[in-house]
Amino acid sequence: MEQLGGCLCGAVRYRVTAAPLWVTVCFCQFCQRATGSQGMIEPIFEIGSFDVSDGKARVYTHVSSGSGKNVYVHFCGDCGTKTHLTFERWPDRLGVYSGTFDDPSWFEMSPANTKYIFLDSAARGTMVPAGYNTFARHAAENDGTPITPSVLSEMLHMR
Numbered sequence: 001m002e003q004l005g006g007c008l009c010g011a012v013r014y015r016v017t018a019a020p021l022w023v024t025v026c027f028c029q030f031c032q033r034a035t036g037s038q039g040m041i042e043p044i045f046e047i048g049s050f051d052v053s054d055g056k057a058r059v060y061t062h063v064s065s066g067s068g069k070n071v072y073v074h075f076c077g078d079c080g081t082k083t084h085l086t087f088e089r090w091p092d093r094l095g096v097y098s099g100t101f102d103d104p105s106w107f108e109m110s111p112a113n114t115k116y117i118f119l120d121s122a123a124r125g126t127m128v129p130a131g132y133n134t135f136a137r138h139a140a141e142n143d144g145t146p147i148t149p150s151v152l153s154e155m156l157h158m159r
Helices: 029-035
Strands: 003-006 013-016 022-026 040-046 050-054 058-063 070-075 082-087 093-096 114-117
Antiparallel strands (some): 058 070, 070 082
C-alpha cells in the first residue's frame, strides 16, 4: 500500500507505505494555529513507513506547551504548506497533516482507531461524533501513562 501527498506548489512530495497506527483529531491551540482552522486530523505512522520522495522540507521547532518537548513542523520553504510533524516525545512516530494527502480520505477513521483530543480547547461549532474516545486534553500523561477516555453516547456540538 502506497499513498502519496505533498505541498500546495508540489515542491515537497511524500509517500507512506502503511496504514496509520491510529488517527488523532486534535483541537488544541497549536493545531488550530498550525492549520488556521478548528483543529487537525492527524494520522500517526511509524516513522519508517514515511518518506519524503521529492524536494526537501524545512523544519520549524516548537516547544509543546503540554509536554515541554519539541515538536518539529515540516513544511515547504516555497509555499509554506505544513506536510508532517515529528516529535521529540515519540521519536519512532510521525503525524501527517491529512489534507496534504493526494486522497485525504484514504485512511479509515472509526471508533476503533480514532480519538478526539483537547476538547477543552475546541472552537464553538465543533462537532464530535458519538462512540469515539474523547479527551479533555492529551490521551496520555507526560510519562506515557494512558488516560481513561470518555465515550460520548450522542454527538457533541461545542457551543
